[in-house]
Amino acid sequence: MDLTGYWEVLREYPVLHAFWVNITLTFWSGLLSLVLGTVAVAMRISPIASLRLAATFYVNVFRDIPLTIVMVAMYSVVWVSLGIEFSDTFTTNFYILAVIGLGLYHGSFVAEALRSGVNTVPLGQAEAARAIGLTFIQSARIIILPQAFRGAVAPLGNTLIALIKNTTVASATAVATETSGVMAAMIENRPDHVILIFLTFAIGYVIIVVPVGVLITHLSQRLAVKR
Amino acid sequence: MIEAPLAPDSLAVPETSVSSTSSAVPETYPVVEMKDVNKYFGQLHVLQDINLTVDKGEVIVIIGPSGSGKSTLCRTINRLEPIDSGEILIAGQPLPQEGRDLAKLRAEVGMVFQSFNLFAHKSILNNVTLGPRVARGISKDQAEKEAIALLERVGIKDQANKLPAQLSGGQQQRVAIARALAMNPKLMLFDEPTSALDPEMINEVLDVMTNLARDGMTMLVVTHEMGFARRVADRVIFMADGLILEQATPQEFFTNPKTDRAKDFLAKILEH
Ligand SMILES: Nc1ncnc2c1ncn2[C@@H]1O[C@H](COP(=O)(O)OP(=O)(O)O)[C@@H](O)[C@H]1O
Ligand SMILES: [Mg+2]
Numbered sequence: 001m002d003l004t005g006y007w008e009v010l011r012e013y014p015v016l017h018a019f020w021v022n023i024t025l026t027f028w029s030g031l032l033s034l035v036l037g038t039v040a041v042a043m044r045i046s047p048i049a050s051l052r053l054a055a056t057f058y059v060n061v062f063r064d065i066p067l068t069i070v071m072v073a074m075y076s077v078v079w080v081s082l083g084i085e086f087s088d089t090f091t092t093n094f095y096i097l098a099v100i101g102l103g104l105y106h107g108s109f110v111a112e113a114l115r116s117g118v119n120t121v122p123l124g125q126a127e128a129a130r131a132i133g134l135t136f137i138q139s140a141r142i143i144i145l146p147q148a149f150r151g152a153v154a155p156l157g158n159t160l161i162a163l164i165k166n167t168t169v170a171s172a173t174a175v176a177t178e179t180s181g182v183m184a185a186m187i188e189n190r191p192d193h194v195i196l197i198f199l200t201f202a203i204g205y206v207i208i209v210v211p212v213g214v215l216i217t218h219l220s221q222r223l224a225v226k227r
Numbered sequence: 228m229i230e231a232p233l234a235p236d237s238l239a240v241p242e243t244s245v246s247s248t249s250s251a252v253p254e255t256y257p258v259v260e261m262k263d264v265n266k267y268f269g270q271l272h273v274l275q276d277i278n279l280t281v282d283k284g285e286v287i288v289i290i291g292p293s294g295s296g297k298s299t300l301c302r303t304i305n306r307l308e309p310i311d312s313g314e315i316l317i318a319g320q321p322l323p324q325e326g327r328d329l330a331k332l333r334a335e336v337g338m339v340f341q342s343f344n345l346f347a348h349k350s351i352l353n354n355v356t357l358g359p360r361v362a363r364g365i366s367k368d369q370a371e372k373e374a375i376a377l378l379e380r381v382g383i384k385d386q387a388n389k390l391p392a393q394l395s396g397g398q399q400q401r402v403a404i405a406r407a408l409a410m411n412p413k414l415m416l417f418d419e420p421t422s423a424l425d426p427e428m429i430n431e432v433l434d435v436m437t438n439l440a441r442d443g444m445t446m447l448v449v450t451h452e453m454g455f456a457r458r459v460a461d462r463v464i465f466m467a468d469g470l471i472l473e474q475a476t477p478q479e480f481f482t483n484p485k486t487d488r489a490k491d492f493l494a495k496i497l498e499h
Contacts, residue, residue, distance in 0.1 A: 047325065122342075122344075124340060124342050124343075124344035125344060125346060125347065127307060127340070127344060128338075128340065128344035128345070128346065128403075128406075129346075130307060130330075130333060131305060131307065131333055131336075131337075131338040131340075131407075132333070132334060132357070132358035132362060132406065132407070132410055133330045133331060133332075133333045133334025133335075133358060133362035133363075133410060134330065134357075134358070134361055134362055135326075135327060135330045138361050138362070142357070142361060143346055146348055147347065147348050150348065225347045225348045226347065226390060226392035226393075227347050227392055
């Protein structure tokens, strides 16, 4: 393999910047999915049937549709057909569409992870909260959800790892600067280096994901509620 | 030793009309009134025509075989379980529908569970201050001052900064009592508060409850601790199959039970 030649290729393309784009996509869509997932799980444990139904509907729809289809729809349905625009700048608009698509999709997984966390909270906790006079919202906010989060660190972490890797589907929403877009361009122009190009991106993701995995294992033990 | 007080003459309790007494004395309502209360779990008729009046300062012990509806009765009083028919009044007020008003009412009825149910992620101190701060909006300083005093009263002041899991069962249950007391309840409900405890811890909890009763707290206690019932109860209620079969002073009930079910039950429970 021609390593010196490949070094030239690497400097020609914005590889590091591409990874940075995926990291920021992870951050914003992760934040959005955390908000959506938390709201959805709160609705699912609420005493109001219509809220429970709406949340169940949301979770099932986005958990069951393939991510690629969600992302293509953000581009072709939301932007092209419905003409919904978040920014005058094309690239910013596609970026925001990608964040929303990723957030909606992963929000359903966050909701499921949190629901497994809710299941780790004994029923008596909510009863005791009601018995001292907390309203449903107070009891969800102060008693149930904090314990649910701490009991759901592992599945939430798995969702985060999936999200990190899934941000590469943002190219389906025309975000061209992220890793899979850049990688595709590199392979197309320098097929002579295809193996090294693949390895570069694969190793890049391993370097990002491994510490996240270690951190999750550590946190899920440290944060677990002692009963 | 205190003498078993005389049976409260429930017929002497004024009816719930305000006009019968001078308006300067608003405390004419019983703390709890259950009128013809019925409740079903599906086909199962768990509470059958329950009529029960609890007066201020009264200590009532409910006994009866497992599955007879004792827990359910307790839980209907602060509407943790809704009822299907009849009426429940707390200090003359009907139980409101689920929502803010009900939350407010629940704050005035303390409840102690068999399994303690302390908030597992909160310190002992925070367990006790949470209700006053969140449900009543009392300041942190004020709530903590009162909580420390309550923890001292139940003998757990030194553990204020620990988590529930670091305490023994007996200590956890005493914290649970302090947590309920922090809301200044009109009434305390105890659902088998010592059933989940190791034998050596039962007395520390019963002692706290006995002191509470002597301080004049109105209490409804489901328990199998017959010694406690004899010493502390003003009235014993015997339940079986969703019915109140007997109501009497402890002395009367333990020496002269009227129904076969009660005789049977007492024979079994006093055997071991
Ligand atoms: N949430 C529930 N759903 C269905 N059945 C219940 C429920 N809670 C209690 N029961 C049933 O109601 C009956 C009375 O229960 P409970 O009030 O707990 O009795 P006790 O406290 O006297 O042992 C039992 O047969 C029990 O199985
Ligand atoms: Mg019970």
